[in-house]
Amino acid sequence: MGKRPALAKSELEVAQIVWKLGRATVREVFEAMPSERDLNVKTVQTYLRRLEAKGYVQTYREGRNNVYTPLVRASQVVRRLVDDFVNRIFGGQPFPLVQQLLEQRGLTDEEIDRLQCMLNRLKKLS
Amino acid sequence: MGKRPALAKSELEVAQIVWKLGRATVREVFEAMPSERDLNVKTVQTYLRRLEAKGYVQTYREGRNNVYTPLVRASQVVRRLVDDFVNRIFGGQPFPLVQQLLEQRGLTDEEIDRLQCMLNRLKKLS
DNA sequence: ATTGACGGCGTTCATTTGAACGATATAATG
DNA sequence: CATTATATCGTTCAAATGAACGCCGTCAAT
Numbered sequence: 001m002g003k004r005p006a007l008a009k010s011e012l013e014v015a016q017i018v019w020k021l022g023r024a025t026v027r028e029v030f031e032a033m034p035s036e037r038d039l040n041v042k043t044v045q046t047y048l049r050r051l052e053a054k055g056y057v058q059t060y061r062e063g064r065n066n067v068y069t070p071l072v073r074a075s076q077v078v079r080r081l082v083d084d085f086v087n088r089i090f091g092g093q094p095f096p097l098v099q100q101l102l103e104q105r106g107l108t109d110e111e112i113d114r115l116q117c118m119l120n121r122l123k124k125l126s
Numbered sequence: 127m128g129k130r131p132a133l134a135k136s137e138l139e140v141a142q143i144v145w146k147l148g149r150a151t152v153r154e155v156f157e158a159m160p161s162e163r164d165l166n167v168k169t170v171q172t173y174l175r176r177l178e179a180k181g182y183v184q185t186y187r188e189g190r191n192n193v194y195t196p197l198v199r200a201s202q203v204v205r206r207l208v209d210d211f212v213n214r215i216f217g218g219q220p221f222p223l224v225q226q227l228l229e230q231r232g233l234t235d236e237e238i239d240r241l242q243c244m245l246n247r248l249k250k251l252s
Numbered sequence: 253a254t255t256g257a258c259g260g261c262g263t264t265c266a267t268t269t270g271a272a273c274g275a276t277a278t279a280a281t282g
Numbered sequence: 283c284a285t286t287a288t289a290t291c292g293t294t295c296a297a298a299t300g301a302a303c304g305c306c307g308t309c310a311a312t
Contacts, residue, residue, distance in 0.1 A: 008269055009214070026289075043271050045290075050269090064278055064289060078215060082226055085211055088135070089204060094231035095241075098224055100208055102244050105220035112249050115221075118228050119238050119245070126235055134299055152259075169301050171260075176299090190259060190308060 004055045007077070011054070013037070014047040018057055019074040025065045130181045133203070137180070139163070140173040144183055145200040151191045 007015060017032045018024055024032070026048060030041040048068055051057045056077075057068045090096050107115070133141060143158045144150055150158070152174060156167040174194055177183045182203075183194045216223050233241070 005268095010270060012214070039270095040272055041289095042273070046271075049291085066290070079226070079230065081215055082223065082230075086227070086231065088138070089207055094227040095233060095237045097208065098227050098233075098241060099244070100205070101212070101220040101224050102241070102248065104205065104208070105212065107221060107224075107248065109249060109252055111221045112245050115224060115228070116242065116245050118225070119242050122228065122233065123235060123238050131298095136300060165300095166302055167259095168303070172301075175261085192260070 004072070007051075007054070007056065011047050011051055011056075012077075014044060015051055015056055015070075015077070016074070018048075018051070018068055018070055023067055023069045025062075025067055029068070130198070133177075133180070133182065137173050137177055137182075138203075140170060141177055141182055141196075141203070142200070144174075144177070144194055145196055149193055149195045151188075151193055155194070 013033075014029060017029045021028060021032060026041065026045045029048065030039075030044045033039065033044065048057065048059075048066075052059055052068070056070070056072050058071045059066045059068050061067075086092060086094055086097060139159070140155060143155045147154060147158060152167065152171045155174065156165075156170045159165065159170070174183065174185075174192075178185055178194070182196070182198050184197045185192045185194050187193075212218060212220055212223060
């Protein structure tokens with residue numbers, strides 16, 4: 001395991017829809033794509049095939065259709081992506097990224113509260 | 127402005143060194159690269175040329191050498207990258223990413239304190 | 253002046269990615 | 283059954299990316 005080739009951007013986009021739907025045909029994925037992202041259904045098909053080739057999804061026949069289902073959990077892939085991002089952009093240090101996210105992007109008051117709880121808990125642990 | 131083509135991974139790697147050194151020749155960049163990343167100096171040169179073509183660095187002659195200097199601030203590029211990442215992976219929501227970073231990666235106690243300060247300040251602002 | 257080292261420029265080349273077509277198979281409809 | 287629609291598979295194709303060569307010029311040491 002682990003040795004799956006990385007996902008290209010468009011592939012990830014499509015994979016995210018498969019994760020969301022749980023199981024889907026090409027057409028279903030196609031229809032679930034954001035409308036501003038205006039791809040041909042054949043293109044979506046191509047990306048699904050590539051996802052399968054890379055081992056991220058599985059396909060089985062249902063009548064004349066292919067149905068795709070995830071082979072890897074989203075959280076797992078996302079974790080890898082975050083890891084890689086932090087390593088590449090922030091030299092492996094999560095702190096500066098967190099800092100930037102807090103400053104730059106808006107968090108609701110509720111989210112701020114939840115983060116404070118998390119931080120308190122983290123501090124107690126150490 | 128603004129419409130610079132995106133940086134490829136290897137290009138970013140090289141750009142980071144230019145930012146760190148402030149100004150550097152091909153060889154200097156080459157020598158400043160992490161040793162485990164074992165690239166040919168000619169390759170580094172290629173990436174620097176591409177960085178120039180994309181408008182991220184500038185070059186001027188110094189004797190027989192080219193000296194490269196940044197044309198864009200690192201913080202600016204990093205901001206864009208973070209933005210794009212949050213959009214693509216987390217649907218534009220910074221919170222889940224922050225959450226993941228707090229859980230998964232180690233923060234020192236001091237960093238936790240600083241984050242708590244930031245959060246307090248943010249809450250007061252709203 | 254000759255040689256050799258290094259530097260730059262133009263090029264090359266394979267792979268990956270983004271995007272889609274056309275032919276064939278198959279299912280649904282009249 | 284004939285027609286039409288749709289799905290799949292194999293292919294294609296251009297641009298981007300990762301990685302490096304080779305030629306040619308110049309500067310420094312012999």
